[in-house]
Amino acid sequence: MEIPYTVSARRDTGLFNAKVGIWLFLASEVMLFGGLFSGYIFLRAGVRPGVDLPWPDAVYVHGPFIWLGFLNTLVLIASSVFVVLAWAQLKMRRYGMYQFYMSLVLICAAAFMVVKTIEYNSKLNHHFGARLNDGTLLDGALVADDKHHCPGDYVTFEATKAVFSLDRTGVFRKLDPYFLDFAVLKDGAELVVRAPGGQEVRGIPELANWLEGYASKNPSERRVTAEFVKPVTFQFRRKEVFGKHVFADRVPLFRGNELQGRLIDDTVEIEVHTVDLQMVRDEEKALAWAYLGEGFKAGYDQHKKEKLNDPLHRSFLEKGGTLPGAQLRIWQHPHPASEHGGEHVAGSAHGGSGASGHGSGEGHGAPVVSIKSSDIHFMGAHGPKFGTYYAIYFTMTALHGLHVVGGALVLAYFLFFGRKLYRKNPEHLANRVEVGGLFWHFVDLVWIFLFPIMYLM
């Protein structure tokens, strides 16, 4: 059966059916993104100065990714032009040139997604921030442990006893036997447990087997306590600690297990790239300086002085203007060592912090500091949980990214499976490409708005 109005226009609408369809679809898309853009405006305008966390400065948040975002904008604009050229070539019945331009569109889409992946990876896996109890925000990157490849937010605990839960879920037990194997045993220590009957069990796999046997022999027991023959020092990633909270004498683990003993180290190592004191009452007494030292403070003070003496700012202040806190109270270290999110260069960036837990910031690279977890109010990677800005940023850019992928798939279908239709009715394929192109323009347009509000404002 021939579907009518795929090529010719209907008399009542003056358009072929697919075009009416795509405009209706785009209207629904405008409502979707319009709602999100409105959400962004309300979230941003609703920030109460001095009460809520300040809206982060996009330039500091994105750093070099502003230029990658700009590159992505150019790539999408170019792809929109290429899709028009592909359509024009079809209209002029030049199938080879149509294939060429459509291939360029797909290459642009792939390039956009590659840049987006690099950016997301950097934010989710490399950038890290800690807000201290006085409101200081220290932003930078977690420091990798050369030996264990463990991120800087680990807990070191010397355990003398372990309490194991003997729950009968079974499924979890097979996946992760007794949940100790994620822990790193420090300095090649051997795990030897003295079981309640006096039997000695060596190593985690054997321990798991022994616990399986113990649980099946004692079905009424819910927990069993075993002693370590010699105290064993563990390192945990904080996210593997139940509730992310450790005590001086115990570490609660997931699914009811627990280690008992002595807390050795509960600090977080961060390579500090940026200090943000917008939420601190007295900048001079900020907790940041206890960790960052005088060198970093001198840099901050100098930055503030330069900002206030800047002719542009002075002319603004003379006219009764006030400079926003983001202009004065955020300072970025001029040489953030691992800003690009690739290699952590703890060695060169230590700046004298050593094991003392206090960096000096006097070296060439950004200082690495060990912050006591009791001084930290909130910390995390720059993911959606890091703040309202990050939540809306990831929601909108990820949704836009999905649209890029969806649009590219449709256009790829026209490119790779369009020949048969072209031979049968070239105008029909041209109409399809036109409709796909309209969607592609919409995706481009969304990014044209998204880029300045997320990366520049």
Next chain:
Amino acid sequence: MESSSEDIQKHVKTYLMVGATLLVFTGVTVLVRTRPFLILGFPVWMRLTLRLAW
């Protein structure tokens, strides 16, 4: 819905113009944000230069 080659070329030309405008204005927006003194500081720099010159 056949279109003439001229119509299509005209269409393409419009799109190229739109694309070029978007590129230029995106570039200007990024520069205003990242290098504000280049553009926004222009009147201040001009005034300072004139004052020095006098």
